[in-house]
Amino acid sequence: MDIARHWRLRDQRYNLQGTVCAGCGHKMFPPRVVCPECRSRKIETFEFSGQGEVYSHTVVYQAPEGFDAYVPYVAALVRLEEGPLISAQLTDVNVDEVAIGLPVEMVTRKLTEQEENGLIVYGYKFRPRF
Amino acid sequence: MTMKPSRQVGIVGYGAYVPRYRLAAEEISQLWRGGQDRDTLPVREKSVPGPDEDSVSMSIEAARNALQRAQIDPTQLRAVWVGSESPPYAVKPTSTIVAQAIGAVPSTSAGDWEFACKAGSETMQAAIAMVGSSMADYAMGIGMDTAQGRPGDALEYTAAAGGAAFVFGPGEEALAVLEASYSYVTDTPDFFRRAHQHYPEHGNRFTGEPAYFHHVLSAGRHLMESLGLTAEDFALAVFHQPNVKFPQRAAQKLGFTAEQIRPGLLVGDIGNTYAGSSLIGLTGCLDAAQPGDRILMVSFGSGAGSDAFSFVVTEQLSKRRSLARTTQDYIARRQPVHYATYARWRSKLLLK
Numbered sequence: 001m002d003i004a005r006h007w008r009l010r011d012q013r014y015n016l017q018g019t020v021c022a023g024c025g026h027k028m029f030p031p032r033v034v035c036p037e038c039r040s041r042k043i044e045t046f047e048f049s050g051q052g053e054v055y056s057h058t059v060v061y062q063a064p065e066g067f068d069a070y071v072p073y074v075a076a077l078v079r080l081e082e083g084p085l086i087s088a089q090l091t092d093v094n095v096d097e098v099a100i101g102l103p104v105e106m107v108t109r110k111l112t113e114q115e116e117n118g119l120i121v122y123g124y125k126f127r128p129r130f
Numbered sequence: 131m132t133m134k135p136s137r138q139v140g141i142v143g144y145g146a147y148v149p150r151y152r153l154a155a156e157e158i159s160q161l162w163r164g165g166q167d168r169d170t171l172p173v174r175e176k177s178v179p180g181p182d183e184d185s186v187s188m189s190i191e192a193a194r195n196a197l198q199r200a201q202i203d204p205t206q207l208r209a210v211w212v213g214s215e216s217p218p219y220a221v222k223p224t225s226t227i228v229a230q231a232i233g234a235v236p237s238t239s240a241g242d243w244e245f246a247c248k249a250g251s252e253t254m255q256a257a258i259a260m261v262g263s264s265m266a267d268y269a270m271g272i273g274m275d276t277a278q279g280r281p282g283d284a285l286e287y288t289a290a291a292g293g294a295a296f297v298f299g300p301g302e303e304a305l306a307v308l309e310a311s312y313s314y315v316t317d318t319p320d321f322f323r324r325a326h327q328h329y330p331e332h333g334n335r336f337t338g339e340p341a342y343f344h345h346v347l348s349a350g351r352h353l354m355e356s357l358g359l360t361a362e363d364f365a366l367a368v369f370h371q372p373n374v375k376f377p378q379r380a381a382q383k384l385g386f387t388a389e390q391i392r393p394g395l396l397v398g399d400i401g402n403t404y405a406g407s408s409l410i411g412l413t414g415c416l417d418a419a420q421p422g423d424r425i426l427m428v429s430f431g432s433g434a435g436s437d438a439f440s441f442v443v444t445e446q447l448s449k450r451r452s453l454a455r456t457t458q459d460y461i462a463r464r465q466p467v468h469y470a471t472y473a474r475w476r477s478k479l480l481l482k
């Protein structure tokens with residue numbers, strides 16, 4: 001992914017900034033310009049609380065390039081308390097501690113480093129609430 | 131020579147961060163010295179950052195905790211300053227990433243501060259000045275490090291990760307009001323790292339008397355004398371903590387009891403968090419303090435110098451303390467790791 005794209009996504013990545021429909025109140029992550037529920041275009045930014053729970057999960061042993069520093073790690077679908085389901089890496093957790101329904105919270109962590117001389121990309125992950 | 135802002139300034143929010151992982155000093159001792167120094171270990175264990183943590187991510191979490199206690203909108207901050215000797219980039223500020231992540235951009239100053247382990251308390255002096263001069267109502271200062279010691283070196287036992295963030299604001303909103311501060315520096319080559327070197331050098335026997343003790347005691351003594359105070363006037367005190375013994379000895383020389391330094395003396399459990407060390411100690415004090423308590427904080431940075439601060443706790447602390455996790459909550463969140471895991475995460479396989 002190029003530097004410009006990482007830059008455009010920074011608020012979404014650092015803060016779980018999504019959108020809310022001014023028409024029907026539907027909350028969206030990632031952000032969208034049209035509400036999928038009522039087709040309204042009156043969309044405002046909305047910062048998610050970061051609270052949620054594990055909806056499904058899998059342990060990754062063979063990581064895509066740039067993620068091998070973290071293996072084995074847990075990739076999960078997290079149901080945010082405001083509704084949306086998002087995919088994210090879990091962190092600060094032992095792989096055998098993860099279960100469906102585990103309460104988690106958003107943290108901003110290092111996602112990947114592009115080589116020794118490249119960009120360090122930060123973004124959301126989830127960890128068990130403590 | 132003591133410094134006082136022209137209007138009352140205080141801490142309106144504070145937040146700590148310590149990573150989840152711990153490495154026992156005894157394990158390091160076993161590996162490099164066959165356990166020969168088991169009875170004289172400088173700390174019990176140290177905190178270790180996870181593979182996805184650095185001074186940026188750790189500063190973000192401490193800053194979010196500080197904002198929760200401050201109960202202000204992050205766009206009200208006019209400064210986000212980070213003091214660290216472990217910035218992830220050689221060129222590109224840590225502070226802009228932190229400011230973006232906490233929602234303080236774009237109408238804010240941001241900057242990375244350097245002064246070995248004193249970088250964090252330098253941001254506090256500057257934030258106090260900015261609010262005290264009425265240039266701003268709120269300014270944030272952070273001290274955070276992921277310290278590294280050369281494998282097998284004495285520093286490896288203690289070089290740890292963690293720190294704290296403080297939001298400074300008007301005295302009437304403060305959890306703890308600043309009485310005065312003082313800075314004491316000299317050119318002292320006790321510890322240094324040249325550009326492009328991975329690990330620092332220490333001036334051997336030079337680190338104790340002429341460096342740490344001279345600066346910490348001079349700064350602490352001067353501030354107390356100029357305020358007409360003695361150790362008995364303080365409920366709590368915190369000193370920079372490179373190991374357990376140094377702050378204990380400094381406290382004793384200034385007349386403080388073991389009881390007065392206990393809530394802020396965290397190094398035995400988390401190691402030396404460098405630019406974060408005295409700042410996270412202060413969060414430990416604030417977690418334990420009562421209204422009316424006076425707290426002394428003295429930092430130390432090699433090179434060398436100390437900043438000293440005297441704060442008086444207000445009624446507002448007990449109301450806002452529970453709005454974020456306490457420092458002990460982070461210390462209790464503890465997962466021991468073995469040296470091999472630590473070596474993999476910290477890329478210790480690099481030996482020069």
Ligand SMILES: [Zn+2]
Pocket residue numbers: 021022023024025026035036037038039040
């Ligand atoms: Zn809608």
